[in-house]
Amino acid sequence: MAAMSTTSQKPPHANALALARQRCGLSQARAARLLGCRARQKIACYERGERLPQLPRAMALAAAYEVPVEQLFPDLWAQVQRAIESRRRTLARTRKPTYVPHPNATTVLALYPGMRKVGLAVFEALPAR
Numbered sequence: 001m002a003a004m005s006t007t008s009q010k011p012p013h014a015n016a017l018a019l020a021r022q023r024c025g026l027s028q029a030r031a032a033r034l035l036g037c038r039a040r041q042k043i044a045c046y047e048r049g050e051r052l053p054q055l056p057r058a059m060a061l062a063a064a065y066e067v068p069v070e071q072l073f074p075d076l077w078a079q080v081q082r083a084i085e086s087r088r089r090t091l092a093r094t095r096k097p098t099y100v101p102h103p104n105a106t107t108v109l110a111l112y113p114g115m116r117k118v119g120l121a122v123f124e125a126l127p128a129r
Helices: 017-023 028-035 041-048 055-065 074-093 105-111
Strands: 099-101 115-119 122-125
Touching: 017 041, 017 055, 028 041, 028 055
Parallel strands: none
Antiparallel strands: 099 122, 115 122
């Protein structure tokens, strides 16, 4: 017989669904009916973190439990935020100059002193100092 682990492992998709459902005073069966599911097993799978609901179902859960979807899936939300911030930093380092086509160079340079002409009616933003 295999020994049981003494440390509790987080399910693959940890969430706050059971707590939100209980705060609404719903059983799994009633929550399933509210969401249009035939059986409570789908709700149980979501709550145990065995499966992630598709976006429309996640939104329905949020509406049914009257909480924002990011509160139902805080770990996933934090993971998404970290990924976006990382990509933002990468994009900021690799930002290309902004090109603005305009037929009248004198007007552009007069209106936008932070621009310089780089081609026939093409301008780029000067780098910030």
